[in-house]
Amino acid sequence: MIDASSSAKPSPAIAGGGQGPLSLGKLLAYSGPAIPMNILFVPLVIYLPPFYSTDMRLDLATVGLIFFLVRMWDAVLDQVMGYVSDRVHTRYGRRRIWMLAAVPLLMLAAKFLLDPPAGAGYAHLWICVFVFYCAWTMLQIPYLSWGAELSDNYLGRNRITSFREAAGMVGIVLAVLLPLLVLPESARSIHNILAVVLVAALVLLPTTVLFAAASVGENRIEQTHTSFFAALRAVAANKPFLRLMAAYLIGGVATSIYNACVVFLIDVGMNLPGSFLLLVVTQYLSGIVCVPLLMMAVARIGKHRALCLGIGGTSLALLGMAFVQPGVLWQGVLPFVVLGPAVAASLLLPSAIVADTVDLDMLRTGESRAGQYMAVLNFVAKMGIAIGVGIGLPLLGWLGYQPNAQHGPDDIRTLHMVGLFLPALMCLPAIALLWNFPLGRRESALLQRRLQDRSRRRTPDEKVATTQNAEAGSGPVFSAANE
Numbered sequence: 001m002i003d004a005s006s007s008a009k010p011s012p013a014i015a016g017g018g019q020g021p022l023s024l025g026k027l028l029a030y031s032g033p034a035i036p037m038n039i040l041f042v043p044l045v046i047y048l049p050p051f052y053s054t055d056m057r058l059d060l061a062t063v064g065l066i067f068f069l070v071r072m073w074d075a076v077l078d079q080v081m082g083y084v085s086d087r088v089h090t091r092y093g094r095r096r097i098w099m100l101a102a103v104p105l106l107m108l109a110a111k112f113l114l115d116p117p118a119g120a121g122y123a124h125l126w127i128c129v130f131v132f133y134c135a136w137t138m139l140q141i142p143y144l145s146w147g148a149e150l151s152d153n154y155l156g157r158n159r160i161t162s163f164r165e166a167a168g169m170v171g172i173v174l175a176v177l178l179p180l181l182v183l184p185e186s187a188r189s190i191h192n193i194l195a196v197v198l199v200a201a202l203v204l205l206p207t208t209v210l211f212a213a214a215s216v217g218e219n220r221i222e223q224t225h226t227s228f229f230a231a232l233r234a235v236a237a238n239k240p241f242l243r244l245m246a247a248y249l250i251g252g253v254a255t256s257i258y259n260a261c262v263v264f265l266i267d268v269g270m271n272l273p274g275s276f277l278l279l280v281v282t283q284y285l286s287g288i289v290c291v292p293l294l295m296m297a298v299a300r301i302g303k304h305r306a307l308c309l310g311i312g313g314t315s316l317a318l319l320g321m322a323f324v325q326p327g328v329l330w331q332g333v334l335p336f337v338v339l340g341p342a343v344a345a346s347l348l349l350p351s352a353i354v355a356d357t358v359d360l361d362m363l364r365t366g367e368s369r370a371g372q373y374m375a376v377l378n379f380v381a382k383m384g385i386a387i388g389v390g391i392g393l394p395l396l397g398w399l400g401y402q403p404n405a406q407h408g409p410d411d412i413r414t415l416h417m418v419g420l421f422l423p424a425l426m427c428l429p430a431i432a433l434l435w436n437f438p439l440g441r442r443e444s445a446l447l448q449r450r451l452q453d454r455s456r457r458r459t460p461d462e463k464v465a466t467t468q469n470a471e472a473g474s475g476p477v478f479s480a481a482n483e
Contacts, residue, residue, distance in 0.1 A: 021156055022216070029215035030150065030160065031167035032208035033099070033143060038171030039178075040110060040201045043194055044132075048113070051190045052125055056116065066126050071386070074133040075379050081141040082375025083231055086368070093218035095146035095371075102138035103209050107202055109135055114194045139209075144374040148355035149219050152451075154444040158298045161352040166291045169284045169344065174200065176277055231372050234365050240439050241357040241373065245380050247433040248350055251311055252381055254423035254430070255346070256388020258318060261396065261419030268407050269415045271326035279336045286340025287347075294345055303349050303356075304437035310345020311434075315427040317342055318420045351377060356439045359447040363454070392418060 109132035
């Protein structure tokens with residue numbers, strides 16, 4: 001048996017010597033930007049559409065169309081940013097330079113998006129959303145790719161993503177709690193909530209990104225030479241990655257269906273109107289507390305099996321919501337306590353597993369394309385959200401549920417069927433795809449050993465030949481894991 005500790009020496013192909021396991025201080029520094037990024041993300045999803053349709057008096061359908069069209073562009077931009085981030089090398093590395101460039105652009109866009117001038121119309125919204133998402137992609141894709149390259153160790157990668165996503169959950173909790181703590185109840189308008197969130201993000205974003213860039217270095221990576229489409233073909237040839245993405249898409253659609261219905265489920269299905277924020281905070285606090293347990297589970301059973309447990313926990317939590325007695329708050333809290341660590345697994349583990357599939361691509365082609373892989377992961381996540389919303393809300397309407405009508409037992413059954421039972425059932429094929437995933441701890445260690453051995457043997461001529469093979473879509477294959 002090959003233990004992951006056998007890959008403790010960083011692969012020259014990956015790191016040029018590497019910087020070893022990250023200290024706690026560096027882990028915290030790297031994870032810091034996830035806090036303001038998620039503080040900014042919450043209002044984008046929850047508050048901005050109603051703010052522009054009510055306070056700014058814009059047509060809701062047109063506002064929704066603007067967000068939809070820009071998100072479609074954003075999905076394309078992800079792939080371009082992933083490729084450019086992989087390809088462009090500077091004396092300061094190839095990840096941090098993009099993040100530093102993105103921060104002022106993102107701050108400017110956030111200021112005018114969350115605090116628009118009086119009389120701002122559709123053109124203002126379009127430009128601000130467009131610039132915001134361009135800057136967001138310029139920050140996020142290199143940030144995720146940087147994390148994937150900070151360790152070549154199976155458990156080390158999981159530790160990095162666990163710290164980052166736990167920080168992200170802290171950001172979500174802060175985005176919900178800060179307005180409640182700072183604003184008196186009479187002043188909690190959407191405009192004032194956005195103002196509090198904006199100030200927090202504008203203070204924390206440059207501080208955390210600068211501190212991370214100054215505190216945590218980048219591992220040296222051999223420069224990518226393949227074309228954009230050749231890089232995409234190499235990603236498409238990575239069968240374990242495609243298998244992970246299939247499960248990720250199914251799970252994302254299931255989660256998005258539930259998210260589209262969750263306010264109705266709480267207000268009507270559980271008869272707990274006004275409890276949404278309390279239950280959301282409960283969920284994420286539970287997830288944060290359970291991150292150490294999740295890391296222990298990964299060390300014991302592997303990332304893919306721990307992710308399966310998380311998906312299964314999500315399914316059980318959703319089913320449990322159907323049995324909450326209407327109006328009983330403590331019963332309503334329990335499923336969200338279970339949902340916290342289950343959702344945390346889905347946030348923490350996929351990008352850590354993607355980093356392992358990048359090693360397989362590197363063995364086949366001789367190049368590291370972490371940016372391209374993280375871009376595809378982002379694309380699949382966005383497609384899951386779009387498909388889930390496109391299924392959940394129309395299906396509710398087709399089955400006769402009307403949000404503003406008087407609701408009886410039939411409406412509650414409809415909510416349970418669409419918002420709980422359907423996504424709970426969809427979790428099963430995702431678990432089936434991941435349970436026997438071919439890249440576990442042992443296989444990852446073997447990949448690292450082969451990468452190290454090949455890097456020590458390769459000559460300059462062989463490096464050129466590897467690049468030519470990558471362009472042609474061929475090259476050495478780690479066949480046991482590529483099924």
